[in-house]
Every structure is written in structure tokens, then in C-alpha cells.
Amino acid sequence: MARTGYILACNSGSSSLKISLYRLADSGPSLRPVLASSISNITSPPAQFIFSSEDDAVSKYSKDEEVENISDHASAFTHFLSVLENDTTVSRHDLVQICHRVVHGGAYSHPVIINDKTLHYIERLSDLAPLHNGPALAIIQTCLDTIYNANSIAFFDTMFHHTLPSHVRTYPIDQKVALERGLRKYGFHGLSYASILRSVAEFLDRPESNLNLIVLHLGSGASICAIKQGKSYDTSMGLTPLNGLPGATRSGAVDPSLIFHYTNKAGKISHDPKFASDLRVTEAETVLNSQSGWKALTGTQDFGLVSKRAKEGSKADKLAFDLLVDRILGYIGSYYVKLSGKVDAVVFSGGIGEKAVDLRRVVADNLECLSFAPVDESANANASSTADQVSEIGMKSGDGSRRLLVCKTDEQYEMAYQCIRTEEFWKEI
Ligand SMILES: Nc1ncnc2c1ncn2[C@@H]1O[C@H](COP(=O)(O)OP(=O)(O)O)[C@@H](O)[C@H]1O
Numbered sequence: 001m002a003r004t005g006y007i008l009a010c011n012s013g014s015s016s017l018k019i020s021l022y023r024l025a026d027s028g029p030s031l032r033p034v035l036a037s038s039i040s041n042i043t044s045p046p047a048q049f050i051f052s053s054e055d056d057a058v059s060k061y062s063k064d065e066e067v068e069n070i071s072d073h074a075s076a077f078t079h080f081l082s083v084l085e086n087d088t089t090v091s092r093h094d095l096v097q098i099c100h101r102v103v104h105g106g107a108y109s110h111p112v113i114i115n116d117k118t119l120h121y122i123e124r125l126s127d128l129a130p131l132h133n134g135p136a137l138a139i140i141q142t143c144l145d146t147i148y149n150a151n152s153i154a155f156f157d158t159m160f161h162h163t164l165p166s167h168v169r170t171y172p173i174d175q176k177v178a179l180e181r182g183l184r185k186y187g188f189h190g191l192s193y194a195s196i197l198r199s200v201a202e203f204l205d206r207p208e209s210n211l212n213l214i215v216l217h218l219g220s221g222a223s224i225c226a227i228k229q230g231k232s233y234d235t236s237m238g239l240t241p242l243n244g245l246p247g248a249t250r251s252g253a254v255d256p257s258l259i260f261h262y263t264n265k266a267g268k269i270s271h272d273p274k275f276a277s278d279l280r281v282t283e284a285e286t287v288l289n290s291q292s293g294w295k296a297l298t299g300t301q302d303f304g305l306v307s308k309r310a311k312e313g314s315k316a317d318k319l320a321f322d323l324l325v326d327r328i329l330g331y332i333g334s335y336y337v338k339l340s341g342k343v344d345a346v347v348f349s350g351g352i353g354e355k356a357v358d359l360r361r362v363v364a365d366n367l368e369c370l371s372f373a374p375v376d377e378s379a380n381a382n383a384s385s386t387a388d389q390v391s392e393i394g395m396k397s398g399d400g401s402r403r404l405l406v407c408k409t410d411e412q413y414e415m416a417y418q419c420i421r422t423e424e425f426w427k428e429i
Pocket residue numbers: 013014015016218219220221248301302303304305307350351352355356357
């Protein structure tokens with residue numbers, strides 16, 4: 001079957017929408033990046049719209065502007081489609097596959113083509129990822145309504161973590177209830193971890209199945225994953241993306257009783273307009289998912305700003321910075337022991353991991369006691385601006401010290417990569 005045309009990959013994060021377009025070459029499974037767009041600050045307007053097409057096949061064009069009328073992921077996607085069609089030579093009808101990052105996939109361990117059955121299943125999971133599944137579904141619906149020639153395919157953050165051992169993914173609660181309701185650790189950011197694992201294996205010239213890594217995905221939502229012999233062995237997010245590390249608006253792990261002392265309405269259904277009216281999101285979940293994290297501690301959701309102000313002496317920002325370092329070190333220590341000290345590298349990624357020079361330095365300084373290489377100051381500074389997919393930020397000592405790496409994650413490419421390798425998606429094309 002012919003594999004030509006364009007693949008669009010949409011990554012709905014909690015605060016951003018990242019979209020990449022790839023062109024397919026029929027000769028073997030190869031993907032050529034054609035254009036990329038990112039819409040950030042969707043939840044703290046005005047949204048920032050960035051669009052850049054570099055390929056000769058479409059007109060060369062770039063944009064970087066604030067857009068007032070983007071208020072959610074659906075309007076961000078519609079804005080992208082109008083720029084695509086007005087300012088490049090590609091039309092929505094040239095698309096053959098549309099890959100959608102859907103954060104919660106429940107029992108699905110593989111990507112699925114969207115049809116009535118799969119759509120309904122994903123809709124039912126929306127309560128378990130209130131900041132994510134709804135926005136992704138709104139974009140999927142626009143595709144189903146207005147783009148007729150392309151499959152919409154859901155790729156789940158949870159897929160990568162289907163290898164979690166049962167003693168790691170099980171919560172110590174009544175197992176009958178747990179089984180009936182699917183109450184277990186699922187883990188998230190899995191497309192990112194799959195992308196990072198492949199890039200790091202290439203960089204180190206080692207097979208994935210031979211690698212033990214501790215990977216930090218630090219973005220608006222932040223998590224850590226212990227990868228043992230190329231498979232997810234433990235990760236810090238849980239049943240929902242709320243657990244583990246704090247994030248832009250998320251508390252991360254707190255004593256579960258805390259919320260009942262914070263508000264006496266914890267169990268009431270929230271009427272926060274941020275969540276679709278058909279979602280059953282409680283006041284407790286609203287407080288911990290969207291009124292906590294950096295926003296609660298410092299007033300901004302932007303960790304770049306937190307970092308800068310912490311350096312300038314702001315106490316609130318310094319507290320947020322130190323708190324994140326503390327939680328990260330807690331997980332690294334735990335995963336180091338869980339991996340029996342056999343750790344090839346600690347890898348920083350996500351918007352914060354890829355750009356926050358100071359945070360990387362402070363975390364890395366604390367890892368020297370575990371035989372990690374000391375930080376190379378200039379390599380660490382350069383890692384935030386280099387075009388390289390993976391960079392080494394530890395000193396090269398030749399004494400077998402454990403490595404410190406920064407990796408640019410690419411969830412959109414990961415979806416397109418998996419898409420062209422899955423035979424069933426191409427059957428009726
Ligand atoms: N120079 C920087 N230093 C620290 N954090 C940064 C810097 N630039 C961007 N960030 C942070 O990266 C985060 C966004 O990460 P990203 O992975 O793109 O998010 P999302 O979860 O929306 O996909 C934001 O909190 C942003 O403030």
C-alpha cells in the first residue's frame with residue numbers, strides 16, 4: 001500500500017498545543033518534518049502562537065505572535081488550521097493520518113484508530129485526566145467533523161508504562177474495588193519517555209534493551225521514570241497525572257488527607273469553567289490540579305520566571321525552586337536504589353529540563369555522591385541552546401562516571417514514527 005501524503009501530529013499538553021507536520025516518502029518508512037507550530041499559555045492568555053515552515057514543498061513562512069481569541073485547545077487548533085490553509089500550500093485534505101496525544105489510555109496498551117467505540121472509551125477516562133483528555137477530544141472532534149480523508153489515531157501517554165511490575169502499579173487498597181474501578185498507577189508522559197529512550201540509545205550507541213536510565217520530564221506537568229533494561233519500571237505520576245512532582249498548577253504528591261483540611265467542599269463537584277460541564281471533577285481535584293504548584297507559590301506558571309526571580313533574591317520563588325529540587329532528589333534517590341545502583345545516565349528533558357541551566361546544575365551537584373560526573377559548566381549552559389537532540393553536561397573523565405544528559409523530547413515525532421510502523425493504520429488508505 002502506498003504511504004504518501006502528510007501526517008499531522010497534535011500534542012495537547014495541559015498548557016500548550018504542539019503540532020508537527022511530516023511528509024511521507026514512499027520509499028521506505030521515512031518522515032520529513034515540514035512544519036511545526038506551538039501554541040503556549042493557552043490556560044493563561046494571551047496565547048503565544050508560533051508557526052514555522054521550513055520545507056520547500058510548502059511556502060516558507062513563520063509567525064510568532066500573541067493571539068487574543070485563542071481561549072482553549074479547540075480554538076488553538078482551529079487557528080492553526082486557518083494559518084496552514086491560508087499561508088501554506090497544504091490543505092487539511094492532504095492529510096492521510098492525524099496522530100493525537102491522548103494522556104489517559106486506561107487499559108489500551110497500543111494506539112487506536114478513533115471510531116465510535118474507542119472515542120466513547122476515551123471520553124469515559126476524561127475524569128482521570130481532567131486537564132488533558134477533554135482538550136485532546138475537542139481537537140479529535142474537529143478532525144472528525146472537518147477532515148474526511150484522514151484517520152484520527154489516539155496515542156496514549158500511558159502505553160509506555162504497561163510494563164510496570166504489579167507490585168509497583170498496585171495501590172494498597174481493597175483489590176476488589178481497585179480492579180472494578182481500574183484504580184492503579186498508570187503513569188504518563190510515556191510518548192516522551194519512548195522518544196527520549198530512542199534518542200539516548202542512539203547517542204550512547206547502545207541497544208535500548210541494555211539501558212537503565214532515570215529520566216526527568218519537567219514541563220507544565222512534571223514526572224520521572226525509572227527505565228530498567230529499556231522498559232518503564234517505575235514512574236512518579238499515578239492513577240492521574242496529579243501525583244509525584246509539583247507542576248505549573250499541580251501540587252504533586254501531598255498527604256491525601258490534606259485536602260479535607262484545606263476545604264470542607266472537597267467532594268463537591270467543581271463548577272470551574274476550565275473543565276467541561278460533563279466532567280465529574282471535584283473541588284479537591286480542582287484545587288490540587290489547577291490552583292496549586294508554581295502558580296500558588298509564586299503567582300506565575302512559568303518556571304523560567306521562577307528560576308530568574310529566585311536568583312534575584314525573591315523568597316517565594318526560591319522556595320518553589322528549592323521545593324522542586326527537593327522532590328526531584330527524593331525520586332532520583334529512590335529510583336537509584338530500585339535500579340540497584342545500575343544507572344547509565346540521568347536525563348533532563350521537557351521545557352524546564354531542556355532550558356533550566358540552574359536547576360540542572362543544582363540537581364547534578366547533589367548526584368556526585370552517587371558517582372555521577374561533575375557538571376561541565378559550559379556544556380550545561382550550551383545544552384539549552386544547541387540544536388543537538390542529546391547533549392552531555394557531565395565532565396568526561398574516562399573513569400566510567402555515570403552520565404548526565406539533556407535530551408530534547410519530541411512527542412509529535414514519536415507518534416508519527418509509531419504511526420508509519422503500524423501496518424493496520426494503512427490498510428484502507
Ligand atoms: N529558560 C527556562 N528556564 C526554565 N523553565 C523554562 C524556561 N523556558 C521555558 N520554561 C518552562 O517550560 C515549561 C513548559 O514546558 P513544556 O514541556 O513545553 O510544557 P507542556 O507541559 O505544556 O508541554 C513552562 O513551565 C516554562 O516556563
